[in-house]
Amino acid sequence: MRFIDEFRDPALARRLLGEIEAMTADWPAERPITLMEFCGGHTHAIMQHGIRQLLPPTVRLLSGPGCPVCVTSQADIDRAIALVHVPKAILTTFGDMVRVPGTTHSLQEAAAEGLDVRIVYSPLDAVQLAAEQPEREVVFLGVGFETTAPGIAASIQAAMARGLRNYSVFSMHKYTPPAMRAILDAGEVRLDGIIGPGHVTAIIGYEAWSFLPKEYGVPVVVAGFEPLDILLTIHHLVAQVVKGEARVENTYRRAVSAEGNRAALAVMDAVFEVADADWRGLGILPRSGMAIRADYADYDAARRFRIPDVPSREPPGCRCGDVLRGVIEPPQCPLFARVCTPDHPRGPCMVSDEGACSAYYLYGGFAA
Amino acid sequence: MCLAVPAKVLAISEDGLSAEVEFGTVRRTISLQLLPDVTLGDYVLVHTGFAIATVDPEEARLTLELLAQMGDLDPIPEEELQRPLRPQQEKGGAG
Numbered sequence A: 001m002r003f004i005d006e007f008r009d010p011a012l013a014r015r016l017l018g019e020i021e022a023m024t025a026d027w028p029a030e031r032p033i034t035l036m037e038f039c040g041g042h043t044h045a046i047m048q049h050g051i052r053q054l055l056p057p058t059v060r061l062l063s064g065p066g067c068p069v070c071v072t073s074q075a076d077i078d079r080a081i082a083l084v085h086v087p088k089a090i091l092t093t094f095g096d097m098v099r100v101p102g103t104t105h106s107l108q109e110a111a112a113e114g115l116d117v118r119i120v121y122s123p124l125d126a127v128q129l130a131a132e133q134p135e136r137e138v139v140f141l142g143v144g145f146e147t148t149a150p151g152i153a154a155s156i157q158a159a160m161a162r163g164l165r166n167y168s169v170f171s172m173h174k175y176t177p178p179a180m181r182a183i184l185d186a187g188e189v190r191l192d193g194i195i196g197p198g199h200v201t202a203i204i205g206y207e208a209w210s211f212l213p214k215e216y217g218v219p220v221v222v223a224g225f226e227p228l229d230i231l232l233t234i235h236h237l238v239a240q241v242v243k244g245e246a247r248v249e250n251t252y253r254r255a256v257s258a259e260g261n262r263a264a265l266a267v268m269d270a271v272f273e274v275a276d277a278d279w280r281g282l283g284i285l286p287r288s289g290m291a292i293r294a295d296y297a298d299y300d301a302a303r304r305f306r307i308p309d310v311p312s313r314e315p316p317g318c319r320c321g322d323v324l325r326g327v328i329e330p331p332q333c334p335l336f337a338r339v340c341t342p343d344h345p346r347g348p349c350m351v352s353d354e355g356a357c358s359a360y361y362l363y364g365g366f367a368a
Numbered sequence B: 001m002c003l004a005v006p007a008k009v010l011a012i013s014e015d016g017l018s019a020e021v022e023f024g025t026v027r028r029t030i031s032l033q034l035l036p037d038v039t040l041g042d043y044v045l046v047h048t049g050f051a052i053a054t055v056d057p058e059e060a061r062l063t064l065e066l067l068a069q070m071g072d073l074d075p076i077p078e079e080e081l082q083r084p085l086r087p088q089q090e091k092g093g094a095g
């Protein structure tokens, strides 16, 4: 496919790997250059193409917190699942969310008991469902970063424009820069550079990352999702690190600009306001969440419905939070591949298409 | 969840709010609300039913050109270059 196949050329990839190796020839292997890929989509692409194993021992990659379902706190997961009991509810969401284990059960299990849970491709499909079934309450579980939030905001505006009174969103959306800041502030992992999330940055623009070199002295290179995009990004990061430089660069120029997508940002800001948010693994981060503005209160499931307070507990033994902070790699979790597998996930990092545990399992030689 | 796939714009609705796009062989109607300035034949990144960015073919060409100039100083044997990217994986060995 156009813009995909060209960025998978193995010959060019080998050349890039050769250059990365040459640049780090004098670098001490016992203190490898450590780069964090923020985005779970990158983790999957890196594992799928075996990029970790191809890199020289002087360069090490760590997964970050860029998996929206994974960073959703257990309390939010439980509240979201509880919404299935709203009278006449149809709970709609993206596929990942349905299999995430709540404290007592998952949405998939609720559906098996006859409750109405539906996976949609787009939040606009949920709006359409609300139009077709005016006697039902269509609730959309909104999970995602800046890539996803504008579309969900647009769905609320679409429902309003159509005069629908039976569509609402439970917003668990989050901003990505505060998470990156929290990881650097915690100082648990020493990072030499960051692979910037390509599709988040298509919306927010790469200027949004300039605080990382400025305040933390850490270089950021925004990357696309094909193997050559990722290798070129690692190449640019390593080039900065070996020269002791730190700035924002962008190797995903075909889709990402300095200022981002203004129209999408405007829709997102019209519907959502900045709020504190609770992140699995990172705790409550100030000004990192998106709450629905009072103007759209009728479309806010958190305001419309009384959600019972369920005592929440993270899955016993699950180290998803440590994985999200880059403190451990998935195989270091004692449950990984033994008890916890994509068929029987213990935690969200094994469920989501962007979860690091699922990426390691699927492409690390563990899957049958 | 941040997955976004390039698709070609085949048709734009009269009100300019939606488009018919093609991913490889699959066709779908998507919303242009988040990306109003699209023209026929453009490639756009599609995420959860919305176009979120235009893919710029000139920038793509420049990136590929840059890539092609990499590693010229240190020629790598042809058979090495053609080897598939993904290395052999060992099975098992959990934990």
Ligand code: SF4
Pocket (backbone or CB within 6 Å): A317, A318, A319, A320, A321, A323, A330, A333, A334, A335, A336, A337, A340, A341, A345, A346, A347, A348, A349, A350, A351, A357
């Ligand atoms: S392997 Fe399973 S139990 Fe362990 S951290 Fe990952 S999701 Fe949690």
